[in-house]
Amino acid sequence: MRMSASAALHKGSSVLDLLYTPFSEFEFIQRALVGVIAIALGGGPIGVFLMLRRMSLTGDAMAHAILPGAAIGYLLAGLSLPAMTIGGLAAGVVVAMAAGLVSRFTSLKEDASLAAFYLLSLALGVTIVSLRGSNVDLLHVLFGTVLALDDNTLLLLASISTLTVLALAVLYRPLVLECVDPIFLRSVSRAGTPTHLIFLGLVVMNLVGGFHALGTLLAVGMMMLPATAARFWTSDITMMMIVSILIGIVSGIAGLLLSFHAELPAGPAIILSAGVVYVASLLIGREGGVLWLAWPGRHLEA
Protein backbone atom coordinates (compact mmCIF):
# COMPACT_ATOMS: atom_id res chain seq x y z
CA MET A 1 0.00 0.00 0.00
CA ARG A 2 2.79 2.35 0.90
CA MET A 3 4.60 1.84 -2.37
CA SER A 4 1.60 2.57 -4.56
CA ALA A 5 0.68 5.60 -2.48
CA SER A 6 4.09 7.21 -2.77
CA ALA A 7 4.40 6.26 -6.45
CA ALA A 8 1.08 7.94 -7.19
CA LEU A 9 2.25 11.00 -5.31
CA HIS A 10 5.49 11.25 -7.19
CA LYS A 11 3.74 11.74 -10.54
CA GLY A 12 3.83 15.43 -11.40
CA SER A 13 3.89 16.90 -7.91
CA SER A 14 5.75 19.91 -6.56
CA VAL A 15 8.32 19.86 -3.73
CA LEU A 16 5.70 21.33 -1.41
CA ASP A 17 3.38 18.44 -2.24
CA LEU A 18 6.12 15.97 -1.47
CA LEU A 19 6.58 17.54 1.95
CA TYR A 20 2.94 18.13 2.75
CA THR A 21 0.78 15.50 1.09
CA PRO A 22 1.93 12.47 3.12
CA PHE A 23 0.71 14.21 6.27
CA SER A 24 -2.55 15.47 4.75
CA GLU A 25 -3.54 12.31 2.91
CA PHE A 26 -2.53 9.37 5.03
CA GLU A 27 -3.92 8.74 8.46
CA PHE A 28 -1.15 6.37 9.54
CA ILE A 29 1.42 9.11 8.83
CA GLN A 30 -0.65 11.63 10.80
CA ARG A 31 -0.74 9.25 13.73
CA ALA A 32 2.97 8.65 13.48
CA LEU A 33 3.52 12.43 13.45
CA VAL A 34 1.45 12.90 16.60
CA GLY A 35 3.36 10.06 18.21
CA VAL A 36 6.83 11.43 17.43
CA ILE A 37 5.83 14.94 18.58
CA ALA A 38 4.70 13.48 21.91
CA ILE A 39 7.91 11.50 22.21
CA ALA A 40 10.01 14.58 21.37
CA LEU A 41 8.19 16.72 23.97
CA GLY A 42 8.99 14.38 26.84
CA GLY A 43 12.18 12.79 25.57
CA GLY A 44 14.07 15.99 24.68
CA PRO A 45 14.12 17.54 28.18
CA ILE A 46 14.76 14.15 29.80
CA GLY A 47 17.67 13.66 27.42
CA VAL A 48 19.08 17.09 28.35
CA PHE A 49 19.09 16.16 32.02
CA LEU A 50 20.54 12.72 31.32
CA MET A 51 23.35 14.42 29.41
CA LEU A 52 23.98 17.10 32.05
CA ARG A 53 23.98 14.48 34.79
CA ARG A 54 26.53 12.47 32.77
CA MET A 55 24.02 9.64 32.50
CA SER A 56 23.78 9.47 28.69
CA LEU A 57 24.68 5.81 28.62
CA THR A 58 22.40 5.14 31.57
CA GLY A 59 19.48 5.96 29.28
CA ASP A 60 20.72 3.40 26.79
CA ALA A 61 21.18 0.77 29.46
CA MET A 62 17.71 1.40 30.87
CA ALA A 63 16.16 1.07 27.41
CA HIS A 64 17.51 -2.45 27.29
CA ALA A 65 16.41 -3.08 30.84
CA ILE A 66 12.71 -2.65 29.95
CA LEU A 67 12.91 -5.39 27.33
CA PRO A 68 12.43 -8.49 29.53
CA GLY A 69 9.42 -6.87 31.22
CA ALA A 70 7.82 -6.00 27.91
CA ALA A 71 8.70 -9.49 26.67
CA ILE A 72 6.97 -11.15 29.61
CA GLY A 73 3.91 -8.97 28.91
CA TYR A 74 4.09 -10.14 25.31
CA LEU A 75 4.46 -13.78 26.37
CA LEU A 76 1.33 -13.55 28.52
CA ALA A 77 -0.90 -11.43 26.30
CA GLY A 78 0.65 -11.13 22.83
CA LEU A 79 1.22 -7.69 21.28
CA SER A 80 -0.99 -6.00 23.86
CA LEU A 81 -0.43 -2.36 24.79
CA PRO A 82 -1.30 -2.57 28.51
CA ALA A 83 0.56 -5.83 29.13
CA MET A 84 3.76 -4.70 27.43
CA THR A 85 3.58 -1.22 29.01
CA ILE A 86 3.12 -2.54 32.53
CA GLY A 87 5.79 -5.17 32.03
CA GLY A 88 8.24 -2.63 30.62
CA LEU A 89 7.57 -0.10 33.39
CA ALA A 90 7.98 -2.72 36.08
CA ALA A 91 11.24 -4.07 34.67
CA GLY A 92 12.63 -0.58 34.05
CA VAL A 93 11.77 0.66 37.53
CA VAL A 94 13.23 -2.44 39.18
CA VAL A 95 16.51 -2.16 37.27
CA ALA A 96 16.75 1.63 37.70
CA MET A 97 16.10 1.45 41.44
CA ALA A 98 18.43 -1.50 41.88
CA ALA A 99 21.25 0.21 39.98
CA GLY A 100 20.61 3.52 41.75
CA LEU A 101 20.59 1.95 45.20
CA VAL A 102 23.64 -0.20 44.45
CA SER A 103 25.60 2.90 43.41
CA ARG A 104 24.44 4.95 46.40
CA PHE A 105 25.13 2.37 49.05
CA THR A 106 28.08 0.38 47.68
CA SER A 107 31.37 1.42 46.13
CA LEU A 108 30.25 0.19 42.68
CA LYS A 109 29.43 3.14 40.41
CA GLU A 110 26.07 3.39 38.69
CA ASP A 111 27.48 2.85 35.19
CA ALA A 112 29.10 -0.42 36.19
CA SER A 113 26.02 -1.88 37.85
CA LEU A 114 23.84 -0.74 34.93
CA ALA A 115 26.14 -2.36 32.39
CA ALA A 116 25.70 -5.66 34.22
CA PHE A 117 21.93 -5.27 34.42
CA TYR A 118 21.38 -4.24 30.83
CA LEU A 119 23.38 -7.04 29.23
CA LEU A 120 21.41 -9.56 31.24
CA SER A 121 18.15 -7.82 30.37
CA LEU A 122 18.78 -7.75 26.62
CA ALA A 123 19.70 -11.44 26.50
CA LEU A 124 16.76 -12.36 28.71
CA GLY A 125 14.31 -10.23 26.73
CA VAL A 126 15.26 -11.60 23.31
CA THR A 127 15.10 -15.14 24.70
CA ILE A 128 11.62 -14.61 26.14
CA VAL A 129 10.24 -13.14 22.90
CA SER A 130 11.73 -16.01 20.90
CA LEU A 131 10.02 -18.53 23.18
CA ARG A 132 6.70 -17.67 21.67
CA GLY A 133 6.94 -15.27 18.82
CA SER A 134 8.10 -15.09 15.24
CA ASN A 135 10.94 -12.95 13.93
CA VAL A 136 8.36 -10.34 12.95
CA ASP A 137 7.33 -10.01 16.59
CA LEU A 138 10.96 -9.80 17.63
CA LEU A 139 11.53 -7.00 15.11
CA HIS A 140 8.43 -5.26 16.45
CA VAL A 141 9.81 -5.34 19.98
CA LEU A 142 13.32 -4.34 19.03
CA PHE A 143 12.52 -1.63 16.47
CA GLY A 144 8.92 -0.60 17.13
CA THR A 145 5.99 0.17 14.85
CA VAL A 146 5.76 3.92 14.51
CA LEU A 147 3.52 3.56 11.43
CA ALA A 148 0.93 1.50 13.30
CA LEU A 149 0.10 3.56 16.38
CA ASP A 150 -3.51 3.13 17.52
CA ASP A 151 -5.59 5.54 19.60
CA ASN A 152 -4.64 4.00 22.91
CA THR A 153 -0.93 4.12 22.14
CA LEU A 154 -1.20 7.78 21.13
CA LEU A 155 -3.05 8.55 24.36
CA LEU A 156 -0.34 6.77 26.31
CA LEU A 157 2.42 8.73 24.55
CA ALA A 158 0.60 12.03 25.11
CA SER A 159 0.02 11.26 28.79
CA ILE A 160 3.66 10.36 29.32
CA SER A 161 4.94 13.56 27.74
CA THR A 162 2.44 15.69 29.70
CA LEU A 163 3.39 14.08 32.98
CA THR A 164 7.09 14.42 32.14
CA VAL A 165 6.93 18.13 31.38
CA LEU A 166 4.92 18.82 34.56
CA ALA A 167 7.22 16.72 36.74
CA LEU A 168 10.34 18.38 35.33
CA ALA A 169 8.85 21.81 36.05
CA VAL A 170 8.34 20.84 39.70
CA LEU A 171 11.69 19.07 40.10
CA TYR A 172 13.74 21.58 38.11
CA ARG A 173 15.74 23.12 40.96
CA PRO A 174 16.71 19.97 42.83
CA LEU A 175 17.58 18.30 39.51
CA VAL A 176 19.88 21.14 38.49
CA LEU A 177 21.37 21.39 41.96
CA GLU A 178 22.03 17.68 42.17
CA CYS A 179 24.07 17.95 38.96
CA VAL A 180 26.13 21.02 39.88
CA ASP A 181 26.64 20.73 43.59
CA PRO A 182 25.13 17.61 45.16
CA ILE A 183 26.79 18.31 48.50
CA PHE A 184 25.16 21.71 48.72
CA LEU A 185 21.78 20.13 47.92
CA ARG A 186 22.28 17.59 50.69
CA SER A 187 23.20 20.38 53.09
CA VAL A 188 20.02 22.38 52.40
CA SER A 189 17.43 19.69 51.72
CA ARG A 190 16.65 16.02 51.82
CA ALA A 191 15.15 16.13 48.33
CA GLY A 192 18.25 14.68 46.63
CA THR A 193 17.54 10.95 46.74
CA PRO A 194 13.78 11.18 46.02
CA THR A 195 14.49 13.57 43.14
CA HIS A 196 16.98 11.16 41.66
CA LEU A 197 14.56 8.25 41.94
CA ILE A 198 11.64 10.20 40.45
CA PHE A 199 13.90 11.28 37.60
CA LEU A 200 14.86 7.67 36.91
CA GLY A 201 11.14 6.85 36.95
CA LEU A 202 10.52 9.53 34.30
CA VAL A 203 13.35 8.10 32.20
CA VAL A 204 11.77 4.66 32.34
CA MET A 205 8.32 6.03 31.47
CA ASN A 206 9.62 7.86 28.43
CA LEU A 207 11.58 4.84 27.31
CA VAL A 208 8.49 2.65 27.56
CA GLY A 209 6.56 5.22 25.51
CA GLY A 210 9.35 5.41 22.96
CA PHE A 211 9.52 1.63 22.96
CA HIS A 212 6.02 1.30 21.48
CA ALA A 213 6.93 3.56 18.56
CA LEU A 214 10.62 2.94 18.06
CA GLY A 215 11.41 -0.31 19.87
CA THR A 216 13.82 -0.95 22.71
CA LEU A 217 16.95 -0.41 20.67
CA LEU A 218 16.03 2.99 19.21
CA ALA A 219 13.79 4.55 21.88
CA VAL A 220 16.74 6.18 23.59
CA GLY A 221 17.74 7.80 20.29
CA MET A 222 14.88 10.33 20.52
CA MET A 223 16.21 11.31 23.95
CA MET A 224 19.94 11.52 23.52
CA LEU A 225 20.44 12.67 19.92
CA PRO A 226 18.26 15.83 20.18
CA ALA A 227 19.73 16.63 23.61
CA THR A 228 23.37 16.25 22.62
CA ALA A 229 22.72 18.21 19.41
CA ALA A 230 21.06 21.00 21.44
CA ARG A 231 24.17 21.31 23.63
CA PHE A 232 26.04 22.64 20.57
CA TRP A 233 23.59 25.54 20.15
CA THR A 234 23.12 26.99 23.62
CA SER A 235 24.57 26.90 27.11
CA ASP A 236 21.31 27.84 28.81
CA ILE A 237 19.45 24.85 30.25
CA THR A 238 15.94 26.10 29.45
CA MET A 239 16.91 26.91 25.86
CA MET A 240 18.64 23.54 25.61
CA MET A 241 15.39 21.78 26.46
CA ILE A 242 13.41 23.85 23.94
CA VAL A 243 15.98 23.29 21.19
CA SER A 244 16.07 19.56 21.93
CA ILE A 245 12.28 19.36 21.58
CA LEU A 246 12.41 21.24 18.26
CA ILE A 247 15.20 19.00 16.97
CA GLY A 248 13.19 15.95 18.02
CA ILE A 249 10.10 17.17 16.15
CA VAL A 250 12.04 18.16 13.02
CA SER A 251 13.83 14.79 13.01
CA GLY A 252 10.49 13.04 13.41
CA ILE A 253 8.97 14.87 10.43
CA ALA A 254 12.09 14.41 8.30
CA GLY A 255 12.30 10.73 9.21
CA LEU A 256 8.66 10.10 8.33
CA LEU A 257 9.07 11.84 4.96
CA LEU A 258 12.25 9.92 4.27
CA SER A 259 10.51 6.70 5.17
CA PHE A 260 7.51 7.52 2.98
CA HIS A 261 9.39 8.58 -0.13
CA ALA A 262 12.42 6.29 0.05
CA GLU A 263 10.53 3.23 1.31
CA LEU A 264 12.71 3.00 4.43
CA PRO A 265 11.60 1.58 7.77
CA ALA A 266 10.23 4.56 9.72
CA GLY A 267 11.87 4.09 13.12
CA PRO A 268 15.46 3.94 11.85
CA ALA A 269 14.70 6.78 9.37
CA ILE A 270 13.65 9.03 12.29
CA ILE A 271 16.74 8.18 14.34
CA LEU A 272 18.97 8.64 11.28
CA SER A 273 17.44 12.09 10.73
CA ALA A 274 18.19 12.97 14.35
CA GLY A 275 21.69 11.65 13.78
CA VAL A 276 22.14 13.95 10.77
CA VAL A 277 21.05 16.93 12.91
CA TYR A 278 23.49 15.82 15.61
CA VAL A 279 26.43 15.58 13.21
CA ALA A 280 25.53 18.93 11.64
CA SER A 281 25.33 20.52 15.11
CA LEU A 282 28.62 18.93 16.07
CA LEU A 283 30.20 20.58 13.03
CA ILE A 284 28.59 24.01 12.90
CA GLY A 285 26.98 24.52 16.34
CA ARG A 286 27.73 27.96 17.85
CA GLU A 287 28.60 26.51 21.27
CA GLY A 288 31.77 24.53 20.71
CA GLY A 289 31.04 23.15 17.24
CA VAL A 290 34.10 21.73 15.49
CA LEU A 291 34.25 24.41 12.76
CA TRP A 292 34.09 27.24 15.30
CA LEU A 293 36.86 25.60 17.28
CA ALA A 294 39.02 25.20 14.18
CA TRP A 295 38.47 28.77 12.91
CA PRO A 296 37.59 30.83 15.98
CA GLY A 297 38.33 34.17 14.27
CA ARG A 298 40.61 36.90 15.61
CA HIS A 299 40.66 37.19 19.35
CA LEU A 300 38.91 40.05 21.11
CA GLU A 301 40.49 43.04 22.83
CA ALA A 302 39.80 41.93 26.41
Place this chain on the structure above:
Amino acid sequence: MPKPSTAIGFDEVTLGYGRRPAVHHLDGDIPAGSLMAVVGPNGAGKSTLLKGIIGTLKPLEGHIRLNGPSSEIAYLPQAAEIDRSFPLSVYDLVAMGLWSRSGLFGGIAAKDRTKVEEALAAVGLIGFERRPISTLSGGQMQRALFARLLLQDAPVILLDEPFTAIDAKTTADLLDLVRRWHDESRTVVAVLHDLDMVRRVFPETLLIAREPVAWGETLDVLSAENLLKARRMVEAHDPHAHVCQRGAA
Protein backbone atom coordinates in the same frame (compact mmCIF):
# COMPACT_ATOMS: atom_id res chain seq x y z
CA MET B 1 26.53 36.28 83.27
CA PRO B 2 24.65 33.57 81.34
CA LYS B 3 26.71 30.76 79.89
CA PRO B 4 27.04 31.20 76.11
CA SER B 5 24.86 28.69 74.30
CA THR B 6 26.39 25.87 72.30
CA ALA B 7 26.23 26.03 68.49
CA ILE B 8 27.69 22.56 67.89
CA GLY B 9 28.43 19.96 70.54
CA PHE B 10 30.37 16.70 70.25
CA ASP B 11 29.82 13.77 72.61
CA GLU B 12 32.64 11.28 72.10
CA VAL B 13 32.12 11.47 68.33
CA THR B 14 33.87 9.04 66.02
CA LEU B 15 33.43 9.62 62.29
CA GLY B 16 34.75 7.44 59.53
CA TYR B 17 34.23 5.41 56.40
CA GLY B 18 33.39 1.76 56.87
CA ARG B 19 34.88 0.74 60.21
CA ARG B 20 37.99 2.88 59.87
CA PRO B 21 37.73 6.11 61.83
CA ALA B 22 38.85 9.41 60.29
CA VAL B 23 38.02 11.41 63.41
CA HIS B 24 38.39 9.57 66.69
CA HIS B 25 36.62 10.35 69.98
CA LEU B 26 36.02 14.08 69.68
CA ASP B 27 34.41 15.60 72.74
CA GLY B 28 33.59 19.25 73.40
CA ASP B 29 31.43 22.22 72.52
CA ILE B 30 31.69 25.05 70.01
CA PRO B 31 29.97 28.04 71.67
CA ALA B 32 27.60 30.10 69.53
CA GLY B 33 29.38 33.06 67.98
CA SER B 34 32.80 31.37 67.87
CA LEU B 35 35.30 32.05 65.14
CA MET B 36 37.16 28.77 65.05
CA ALA B 37 39.82 27.27 62.78
CA VAL B 38 40.23 23.54 62.26
CA VAL B 39 43.82 22.70 61.36
CA GLY B 40 45.83 19.53 60.94
CA PRO B 41 47.87 17.63 58.38
CA ASN B 42 46.30 16.21 55.21
CA GLY B 43 44.23 13.17 56.10
CA ALA B 44 43.68 14.40 59.65
CA GLY B 45 39.89 14.21 59.28
CA LYS B 46 39.12 17.93 58.97
CA SER B 47 36.72 17.68 56.01
CA THR B 48 35.23 14.53 57.49
CA LEU B 49 34.43 16.49 60.64
CA LEU B 50 32.52 19.12 58.64
CA LYS B 51 30.61 16.40 56.76
CA GLY B 52 29.67 14.95 60.13
CA ILE B 53 28.35 18.31 61.31
CA ILE B 54 26.15 18.89 58.26
CA GLY B 55 24.90 15.33 58.57
CA THR B 56 25.99 13.80 55.26
CA LEU B 57 28.15 11.41 57.26
CA LYS B 58 26.60 9.64 60.26
CA PRO B 59 28.88 9.19 63.28
CA LEU B 60 30.12 5.62 63.81
CA GLU B 61 29.86 6.32 67.50
CA GLY B 62 28.84 9.20 69.72
CA HIS B 63 26.52 12.07 68.99
CA ILE B 64 26.69 15.54 67.39
CA ARG B 65 24.38 18.13 68.96
CA LEU B 66 23.13 21.04 66.88
CA ASN B 67 21.35 24.13 68.11
CA GLY B 68 18.58 23.99 65.52
CA PRO B 69 17.92 22.04 62.31
CA SER B 70 20.83 21.20 60.00
CA SER B 71 19.35 23.56 57.39
CA GLU B 72 20.51 26.37 59.70
CA ILE B 73 24.08 25.54 58.67
CA ALA B 74 25.66 27.05 55.56
CA TYR B 75 28.43 24.86 54.18
CA LEU B 76 31.14 25.65 51.65
CA PRO B 77 32.60 22.42 50.25
CA GLN B 78 36.09 22.20 48.77
CA ALA B 79 36.24 23.76 45.33
CA ALA B 80 36.94 20.44 43.63
CA GLU B 81 33.54 19.05 44.59
CA ILE B 82 31.53 21.32 42.28
CA ASP B 83 30.89 20.49 38.61
CA ARG B 84 32.25 23.65 36.99
CA SER B 85 31.43 22.50 33.45
CA PHE B 86 27.68 22.61 34.13
CA PRO B 87 25.93 25.30 32.06
CA LEU B 88 24.84 27.64 34.84
CA SER B 89 25.13 31.42 35.20
CA VAL B 90 26.80 33.14 38.16
CA TYR B 91 23.44 34.68 39.08
CA ASP B 92 21.72 31.29 39.22
CA LEU B 93 24.55 29.77 41.26
CA VAL B 94 24.39 32.58 43.82
CA ALA B 95 20.57 32.57 43.93
CA MET B 96 20.69 28.94 45.06
CA GLY B 97 21.59 30.40 48.46
CA LEU B 98 17.96 31.51 48.75
CA TRP B 99 16.70 27.97 48.38
CA SER B 100 17.69 26.94 51.85
CA ARG B 101 15.12 29.47 53.10
CA SER B 102 12.50 29.60 50.32
CA GLY B 103 12.57 25.83 49.80
CA LEU B 104 13.30 24.18 46.50
CA PHE B 105 9.91 25.00 45.10
CA GLY B 106 9.22 28.53 46.40
CA GLY B 107 9.21 31.53 44.10
CA ILE B 108 11.84 34.27 43.99
CA ALA B 109 10.29 37.64 44.84
CA ALA B 110 11.51 41.11 43.88
CA LYS B 111 13.12 41.65 47.28
CA ASP B 112 15.03 38.40 46.81
CA ARG B 113 16.45 39.76 43.56
CA THR B 114 17.70 42.77 45.50
CA LYS B 115 19.33 40.42 47.99
CA VAL B 116 21.11 38.55 45.20
CA GLU B 117 22.35 41.85 43.78
CA GLU B 118 23.59 42.91 47.24
CA ALA B 119 25.41 39.62 47.75
CA LEU B 120 27.09 39.92 44.33
CA ALA B 121 28.12 43.48 45.21
CA ALA B 122 29.52 42.37 48.58
CA VAL B 123 31.91 39.93 46.89
CA GLY B 124 32.79 42.26 44.00
CA LEU B 125 31.06 40.31 41.24
CA ILE B 126 28.79 43.01 39.84
CA GLY B 127 28.70 42.62 36.06
CA PHE B 128 29.31 38.87 36.25
CA GLU B 129 25.63 37.90 36.59
CA ARG B 130 25.19 36.31 33.17
CA ARG B 131 28.64 34.76 32.91
CA PRO B 132 28.63 30.93 32.83
CA ILE B 133 30.42 29.51 35.87
CA SER B 134 32.73 27.57 33.55
CA THR B 135 34.39 30.89 32.55
CA LEU B 136 35.21 31.99 36.12
CA SER B 137 38.70 31.87 37.57
CA GLY B 138 39.25 30.00 40.82
CA GLY B 139 39.12 33.23 42.82
CA GLN B 140 35.96 34.47 41.08
CA MET B 141 34.28 31.12 41.68
CA GLN B 142 35.12 31.33 45.36
CA ARG B 143 33.69 34.87 45.48
CA ALA B 144 30.47 33.56 43.91
CA LEU B 145 30.26 30.77 46.49
CA PHE B 146 30.76 33.27 49.30
CA ALA B 147 27.91 35.32 47.84
CA ARG B 148 25.78 32.18 48.01
CA LEU B 149 26.77 31.75 51.67
CA LEU B 150 25.73 35.36 52.32
CA LEU B 151 22.28 34.64 50.92
CA GLN B 152 21.88 31.52 53.03
CA ASP B 153 21.94 33.88 56.02
CA ALA B 154 22.66 30.99 58.39
CA PRO B 155 23.68 31.31 62.06
CA VAL B 156 26.37 28.64 61.57
CA ILE B 157 28.82 28.73 58.66
CA LEU B 158 31.27 25.93 57.82
CA LEU B 159 34.10 26.57 55.34
CA ASP B 160 36.23 23.75 53.95
CA GLU B 161 39.61 25.12 52.80
CA PRO B 162 38.05 28.35 51.52
CA PHE B 163 41.36 30.03 50.60
CA THR B 164 43.27 27.18 48.97
CA ALA B 165 44.71 28.33 45.61
CA ILE B 166 43.16 31.78 46.01
CA ASP B 167 45.22 34.97 45.46
CA ALA B 168 46.04 37.45 48.24
CA LYS B 169 43.54 40.15 47.23
CA THR B 170 40.62 37.71 46.99
CA THR B 171 41.62 36.08 50.27
CA ALA B 172 41.71 39.47 51.99
CA ASP B 173 38.28 40.41 50.60
CA LEU B 174 36.73 37.10 51.63
CA LEU B 175 38.36 37.25 55.08
CA ASP B 176 36.59 40.59 55.56
CA LEU B 177 33.31 38.73 55.05
CA VAL B 178 34.37 36.12 57.61
CA ARG B 179 35.10 38.92 60.11
CA ARG B 180 31.73 40.49 59.31
CA TRP B 181 29.98 37.18 60.05
CA HIS B 182 31.86 37.03 63.35
CA ASP B 183 30.77 40.58 64.21
CA GLU B 184 27.18 39.54 63.48
CA SER B 185 27.60 36.80 66.15
CA ARG B 186 27.42 33.96 63.67
CA THR B 187 29.39 30.81 64.40
CA VAL B 188 32.13 30.31 61.81
CA VAL B 189 34.21 27.13 61.58
CA ALA B 190 36.89 27.05 58.85
CA VAL B 191 39.27 24.29 57.79
CA LEU B 192 42.57 26.04 57.02
CA HIS B 193 46.20 25.30 56.21
CA ASP B 194 47.69 28.79 56.52
CA LEU B 195 48.74 28.88 60.19
CA ASP B 196 49.80 32.55 60.03
CA MET B 197 46.29 33.46 58.93
CA VAL B 198 44.82 31.32 61.69
CA ARG B 199 46.97 33.10 64.30
CA ARG B 200 46.01 36.49 62.86
CA VAL B 201 42.27 36.07 62.41
CA PHE B 202 40.91 33.09 64.36
CA PRO B 203 40.80 33.34 68.16
CA GLU B 204 40.05 29.64 68.63
CA THR B 205 41.57 26.56 67.02
CA LEU B 206 40.98 22.83 66.97
CA LEU B 207 44.09 20.90 65.98
CA ILE B 208 43.24 17.38 64.88
CA ALA B 209 45.22 14.46 63.54
CA ARG B 210 42.61 11.70 63.29
CA GLU B 211 41.86 12.53 66.92
CA PRO B 212 41.88 15.84 68.72
CA VAL B 213 45.41 16.99 69.62
CA ALA B 214 44.54 20.33 71.17
CA TRP B 215 41.53 22.61 71.28
CA GLY B 216 41.34 26.10 72.71
CA GLU B 217 42.96 29.50 72.28
CA THR B 218 44.82 29.59 69.00
CA LEU B 219 48.21 30.70 70.31
CA ASP B 220 48.26 27.89 72.88
CA VAL B 221 47.03 25.25 70.44
CA LEU B 222 49.49 26.05 67.66
CA SER B 223 52.62 25.42 69.72
CA ALA B 224 55.58 23.73 68.03
CA GLU B 225 55.14 20.77 70.33
CA ASN B 226 51.46 20.23 69.39
CA LEU B 227 52.14 20.59 65.66
CA LEU B 228 54.90 17.99 65.81
CA LYS B 229 52.65 15.65 67.74
CA ALA B 230 49.89 16.07 65.13
CA ARG B 231 52.24 15.22 62.30
CA ARG B 232 53.46 12.07 64.07
CA MET B 233 49.92 10.93 64.80
CA VAL B 234 48.86 11.03 61.16
CA GLU B 235 52.02 9.25 60.04
CA ALA B 236 51.41 6.55 62.65
CA HIS B 237 48.40 5.23 60.71
CA ASP B 238 48.26 1.45 61.33
CA PRO B 239 46.87 -0.74 58.52
CA HIS B 240 46.29 -3.61 60.95
CA ALA B 241 44.50 -1.68 63.65
CA HIS B 242 42.58 -3.55 66.33
CA VAL B 243 39.01 -2.85 67.39
CA CYS B 244 38.98 0.31 69.49
CA GLN B 245 38.14 -0.37 73.14
CA ARG B 246 37.64 3.25 74.25
CA GLY B 247 34.10 3.97 75.31
CA ALA B 248 33.12 0.36 74.66
CA ALA B 249 32.97 -0.59 78.31
